[in-house]
Amino acid sequence: MASSSSSKRRRSYDVFLSFRGMDARNYFLGHLYTALDQSGINTYMDSEDLKKGEQISPALMEAIEESQIAIVVFSKDFASSPWCLEDVAKIMECKEQRGLMVFPVFYKVEPREVRGQRQGYAEAMAKHEVKFGEDSEKVKRWKKALLDAGSLSGWHFMDGYEAGLIQDIIQEISTQLDRMPLDVATYQVGMDSRVLELKTILNLQSKDDVLMVGLWGQGGVGKTTLAKAIYNAIFREFQGSSFLEHVRENSRSSNDLVLLQVKLLSELTPGKKITVLNVGGGSQLIQERLCNKKVLIILDDVDDERQLNALARDCEWFAKGSRIIITTRDKHLLTYLGVDHIYEVKTLEDGEALELFRKHAFRRNRKIEIMRNLVDSVLHYAKGLPLALELWGCFLCGRGEHEWKSTLQKLTKSTNKKINDVLKVSYDGLEDNEKEIFLDIACFFKGQTTKYIKKILDSCDFDTTIGVQILIERSLISEEKGYLHMHDLIQVMGIDIVKEESRDDPSQRSRLWLHDDVFYVLSGDVGTSSIKAIVLKLPKPEETYICPNAFTNMRKLRLLILHNVDTSFQGPIHLPNELRWLEWPNCSMIPEFGYGPNKLVGLDMQNGKIKQVPGQFKDFIKLKFISFRECQSLVCMPDLNCTPNLELLDLSKCKNLERAHESVSYHNKLQFLNLGECSKLHHLPNVLHSKNLQLLNLNGCSKLQRLPDFSDKMKGLQGLNLQETSIEGLPASIENLISLGEMDLSGCKKLAVLPSSIYRLPKLEF
Helix, strand or coil: CCCCCHHHCCCCEEEEEECCHHHHHHHHHHHHHHHHHHCCCCEEECCHHHCCCCCCCHHHHHHHHCEEEEEEEECCCHHHCHHHHHHHHHHHHHHHHHCCEEEEEEECCCHHHHHCCCHHHHHHHHHHHHHHCCCCHHHHHHHHHHHHHHCCCCEEECCCCHHHHHHHHHHHHHHHHHCCCCCCCCCCCCHHHHHHHHHHHHCCCCCCCCEEEEEECCCCCCHHHHHHHHHHHHHHHCCEEEEECCCCHHHCCHHHHHHHHHHHHHHHCCCCCCCCCCHHHHHHHHHHHHCCCCEEEEECCCCCHHHHHHHHCCHHHCCCCCEEEEEECCHHHHHHHCCCEEEECCCCCHHHHHHHHHHHHCCCCCCCCCCHHHHHHHHHHHCCCHHHHHHHHHHHCCCCHHHHHHHHHHHHCCCCCCHHHHHHHHHHCCCHHHHHHHHHHHHHHCCCEHHHHHHHHHHCCCCHHHHHHHHHHCCCCEEECCEEECCHHHHHHHHHHHHCCCCCCHHHCCEECCHHHHHHHHCCCCCCCCCCEEEEEEEEEEECCCCCCCCCCCCCCCEEEEEEEECCCCCCCEECCCCCEEECCCCCCCCEECCCCCCCCEEECCCCCCCCCCHHHHHCCCCCEEECCCCCCCCECCCHHHCCCCCEEECCCCCCCCECCHHHHCCCCCCEEECCCCCCCCECCCEECCCCCCEEECCCCCCCCCCCEECCCCCCCCEEECCCCCCCCCCHHHHHCCCCCEEECCCCCCCCCCCHHHHHCCCCCC
């Protein structure tokens, strides 16, 4: 089985095909190769015509080593070819040493004939023994390879529909190729020995039980890295595998647990329809779907028994031979859960710590010489913690000795030598723009989408794109699949920086996010100009008293996000004009602002009880994003003349909205207009001239019978959704929408004929 280091080996081919050419080349193999190729599977098909002598060629050996999967087609005369036997011997060697997946196809031959070397296979092997000697090491290797390969699970075909067999093979190979190894770490120092220890503990040879193993250790010690490394080393030995990362973060509510259950089932039972309505139902479905399947499940960062109860409560949920691995900081949780073994993930040994640090600190600057005592001082402060070693190495990479000494002097002045101080050096080296972005992410936005975070922080006049890139380069945050992540220790460091602004009085801090601190400030007239941002997202609605003067003294407040904070407003609430982003779903009214121009860029009041937008919008010239989604009482669309910089307007599911304001017709900056499911909407302006409009969604506007004309300025519209509307025709001016690439007309029952001009649109496909 492959070690964690060998998993990084370059793979040139998806599949290596081994076969006896005279038996199958022109028929079955030709069709199989064509089907693999048409499915986009990069396949190496060995050509026996090119084989010379009896030793496997270096090129062929390399092709086997650089493939992910080998398919061995055992046919009637397969064993008569020394080359084929050398192929299968090399393939089985790579299976053992490099993790190569091997699938046999028994083509018009019985599997027992292959593994037991009976009948034709017995005759062929006897001839080889005569030629090479009965005790020849070569013949012994061939016999063992036939035994091992013939014992593997694959496909058996004697007669019938070959196309069906090929389709089954393609489906299985595609599924296996989708199960890719995880990206572990740039440098996996110390991983191989720990993986070997874990493999011993996991006792993979035992097929008679289900084992649960816990990986326990402090934050930043490498639990997740080790879990990914062991996953890569063994996941091919299971019928299905799933690595659920960030379980703690992703299970804050019952609905979050349901999503984790769906993800687990999707990864372990690909292609099957999955419907989970609640946690209990999800647990039952996991038990039913997986009770006969040998699986590998890794639950990363578990901190509550309910998470395990929902995802892998009982060993009997899974087939024998399954393995469940749990990473956590809480050793008692593992004891309480009764796992079979607890493996402590310890800090690196001195030699390993030095190796990891040097790989990060000197990887691109090998000519720079640093005194050993400076390196030793860094190792002393890092104390073998991989996260600290990586961060320090990245920070010091390319710097001279004087910078090393200056950095180390900063540490010696600190009374606290714990990891928090080490991590804070990375923060102290940032410019003010990056510091503000970092603290906002640490306190409010960890684990949220990059797009959402950038939209909010850009509205606060930060240079977010370059700021985020610098934070990634400094190893303070990471981006994965469109989400920004931050290690727990780094987040704690950022949070501690904010708390240090005032340990005893939250009203003197720049950021508030804790329930008690936010309510302390909002319920009384204690707000100060120190407060820059308030973000509180409660798990469920909570009735809250907010003092009318709560925001009066928060002159620097730029960000206010309150989810599930319900209030009946005993008087008007005044917000400062410095506020850039207001996100308050379910709010009963739009708070008032001071006189004169304000700086608000984003306004999200979805699902509120707003009937109409007040006239004060005339001062909202910087507004770019407005969402009144699901505001059921809203009857009038706001006048967009008051918001000349508006880019997005979301009025979807406003069930009582009847008319679109005429100002939408000429708005120059509007890009996205969402009126979807406004079931009473029946009127749009006669002509649309909005030159920057990219998406117009009218899905579900069942009362809408006609569309406006589109002027020749509407060259930017890319998407038009008219699904389930009552339109009776499309205007001939639709030909002006030269960028239109997507248009949905499904459910338009009254639409009978399309204008001929629509066929002149260059990007629209029919």
